[in-house]
Amino acid sequence: MTDVTQLTETEERPVKPAMWRGFRRKCPNCGEGHLFDGFLKVSDNCPACDETLSHHRADDGPAYLTILIVAHALGFGIHFVWSWFRPEPLVMATIFTVGSVALSLFLLPRLKGLIVAIQWAKRMHGFGKSH
Template sequence: MTTALPIQTERSVGEAMKRGALGRCPACGEARIFQGYLKVRDRCPNCGEEMHHHRADDGPAYFTILVVSHLAAPLLLLIYTLYRPSTLTLIAAFLGGVTVLSLLLLPVFKGGFIGLQWAKRMHGFENGAPDRPSEP
């Protein structure tokens, strides 16, 4: 006797990552995915999708560092070359700017990583709630 496997429809990677980056559940796009700054809810309160098994560990931090450093380094060089501010002013301004930008981007990248994992059925997302059609 053969066992029929459930038919799994394709999940939109772009849509799931966009929903995650906006801080929403990648499955339904309605409820908030975070219950704090970076603490992911165990389950979506709207659709019931389990999220406790996500594996967005160091990836979001690496991407945040990559983006922030690639934005800050040329800007630092440009401002120093054009205006020649004092060292203390330059350090203070860039330290503050880099900190704020990092804190803003980290949850965006973490949500995107969780959306990618959900769309690709990675790390336990393959047995989650049934697929839902994309909203227009």
């Protein structure tokens, strides 16, 4: 006879819904509870379903992805704006500085949630063990 806890620990977790929930900064398990206690601090447990979330190891991945996306988006933007409009350099620097900070602050928690959700779905770093 197979142990029931063994079945729940080995059953596959859907990755794409978990990624979408993480990107929305929600619990990757239920999609209801908040993933973060603050701006970037991951909650120890989901307030809705009590899923343990403290096992995550997001480290520098979200920051790297944020820099990658923001740098590419602003690089194309700078090239386009300078080629077509030729604004004053100080105006252009100010606009793109504010844009890069705003886009970074928007993307960083969402990409961290995405990475935590992938780790949860793939049962990485202790997410596969029962509480």
